[in-house]
Amino acid sequence: MALALVARWQRFWIRRRLPAPRRFRYERFGGIVQLRYPQALVFVDRARARSLGYDAPPPGLWPDTPQPADEAADGAPADAGTLHDSTRPLSAPLEAHLQLTNRCSAGCRGCYTGATSEGGPHEWGLQQWQAALDELAAAGVFHVALGGGESAELPWLGELLRHARARGLVPNLTTSGLYDDAVLERLCDWAGQGLFGQINISLDGVGADYAAVRGFDGFARADRALVALRAVHKNVGINCVLTQRSFAGLPALFAHARRRRLSEVELLRFKPAGRGARRDTYESLRCTDAQHRQLLPTALQLSRRHRVRVRVDCSFTPMLTHHKPPPELLSFLAVYGCAGGDLLVAARAGGQLAACSFAPPENTATTALRQYFHSAAAFSPFRSWPAAQEPCRSCSYLALCRGGCRVVSAHVSGDARAPDPECPRVLDYRASRPGPDPVHNVPVSQKGDAESMTQRASRQLKVLG
Numbered sequence: 001m002a003l004a005l006v007a008r009w010q011r012f013w014i015r016r017r018l019p020a021p022r023r024f025r026y027e028r029f030g031g032i033v034q035l036r037y038p039q040a041l042v043f044v045d046r047a048r049a050r051s052l053g054y055d056a057p058p059p060g061l062w063p064d065t066p067q068p069a070d071e072a073a074d075g076a077p078a079d080a081g082t083l084h085d086s087t088r089p090l091s092a093p094l095e096a097h098l099q100l101t102n103r104c105s106a107g108c109r110g111c112y113t114g115a116t117s118e119g120g121p122h123e124w125g126l127q128q129w130q131a132a133l134d135e136l137a138a139a140g141v142f143h144v145a146l147g148g149g150e151s152a153e154l155p156w157l158g159e160l161l162r163h164a165r166a167r168g169l170v171p172n173l174t175t176s177g178l179y180d181d182a183v184l185e186r187l188c189d190w191a192g193q194g195l196f197g198q199i200n201i202s203l204d205g206v207g208a209d210y211a212a213v214r215g216f217d218g219f220a221r222a223d224r225a226l227v228a229l230r231a232v233h234k235n236v237g238i239n240c241v242l243t244q245r246s247f248a249g250l251p252a253l254f255a256h257a258r259r260r261r262l263s264e265v266e267l268l269r270f271k272p273a274g275r276g277a278r279r280d281t282y283e284s285l286r287c288t289d290a291q292h293r294q295l296l297p298t299a300l301q302l303s304r305r306h307r308v309r310v311r312v313d314c315s316f317t318p319m320l321t322h323h324k325p326p327p328e329l330l331s332f333l334a335v336y337g338c339a340g341g342d343l344l345v346a347a348r349a350g351g352q353l354a355a356c357s358f359a360p361p362e363n364t365a366t367t368a369l370r371q372y373f374h375s376a377a378a379f380s381p382f383r384s385w386p387a388a389q390e391p392c393r394s395c396s397y398l399a400l401c402r403g404g405c406r407v408v409s410a411h412v413s414g415d416a417r418a419p420d421p422e423c424p425r426v427l428d429y430r431a432s433r434p435g436p437d438p439v440h441n442v443p444v445s446q447k448g449d450a451e452s453m454t455q456r457a458s459r460q461l462k463v464l465g
């Protein structure tokens with residue numbers, strides 16, 4: 001009796017010390033808690049889940065067997081320092097990226113969806129997207145990232161935002177800011193009502209850098225949207241697709257983010273998808289190997305100097321692991337690699353489900369997510385990374401990185417299961433072997449002084465030393 005009272009008292013104090021959970025989702029290992037302050041998704045084991053009052057999992061989810069790190073398939077890699085055995089997908093994605101429309105008249109030369117002013121065929125409307133949100137919420141998805149095309153111009157966007165909120169989903173938005181005052185005013189109105197979580201404006205560089213990447217000068221219009229949205233909403237940031245040209249402009253971009261009092265800069269790798277998949281476009285815009293090796297020290301240095309949070313997208317994970325950060329630190333910071341078809345999914349403008357925004361669509365509608373997500377053939381080849389080739393197979397970050405970006409592998413190597421051909425470790429592995437370099441068909445001798453770049457970057461990276 002006394003012991004039971006002590007246990008209850010301890011649980012009470014644990015609950016008092018933790019911020020109140022907003023939502024909870026049961027998983028094999030325990031569950032995922034969505035916190036309001038700080039905004040975070042926290043993976044907890046079964047004991048912690050019980051202490052938070054969640055001790056009624058769906059039947060069969062918590063059998064009386066060892067914890068999930070012990071449940072990994074024989075010989076398969078499990079996440080170092082995490083609860084989650086990433087060889088098995090979660091019960092549902094954490095987030096879904098919804099391309100609400102493929103209509104956009106900006107005409108950016110590297111647009112990953114190939115958006116046009118006419119939009120795509122058979123695009124979904126409000127009611128279909130509302131049904132998709134119902135399905136995502138029922139599956140247990142926490143966030144939706146709304147993009148396009150240009151979703152901000154959809155007249156029914158406000159109604160969809162309210163629908164998402166009513167279902168407990170947090171809607172975030174990526175937008176170009178390249179529209180007239182009436183659209184911007186309406187967007188500010190929705191933002192002022194607190195309908196969005198995070199709003200990021202696509203800004204691939206400051207001033208002339210913007211035009212060099214996008215092919216037209218839209219900086220002033222995009223910046224006016226930044227100013228207007230920041231005036232009514234505190235979680236406004238920048239999405240920057242990093243290219244050969246824009247890399248050198250990162251200091252100016254971070255300084256601009258600071259000047260505009262923005263909450264974050266998110267750096268995205270240029271993807272060979274949509275118009276970006278044209279061979280000359282991809283080759284001329286993708287970052288060089290030297291830039292990839294410099295990415296982490298550069299981003300950390302600028303983030304610290306300007307006191308602006310920096311995030312990098314999933315496809316940059318090989319460029320982070322290149323600097324050998326402790327895997328536990330990456331897990332703690334929720335850095336994960338190619339999690340398409342598992343931690344995240346996407347939907348095309350016509351409602352087709354996809355592993356991520358850049359991957360080809362599956363032959364399934366988003367409204368059938370729960371049924372498809374657990375089928376054996378779902379999201380192949382995204383889920384085949386435990387059978388990765390060398391040098392991913394022996395890489396200590398495989399369970400986090402999952403072999404790098406499948407979309408880049410498919411485009412460059414012709415095989416979506418191949419190791420990411422732009423990962424520094426993959427390049428070094430191939431350079432150490434005789435014969436022609438299969439990556440980008442460039443002789444190894446012309447690829448630059450990769451080793452000295454690595455050493456230089458490591459010296460600058462004291463924080464991870």
Ligand code: SF4
Nearest residue numbers: 314338340356405406
């Ligand atoms: S293929 Fe994987 S790493 Fe590349 S963008 Fe999609 S989810 Fe991210």
Ligand code: SF4
Nearest residue numbers: 392395401403404423
């Ligand atoms: S070798 Fe493979 S698993 Fe390791 S960091 Fe590179 S792409 Fe990722």
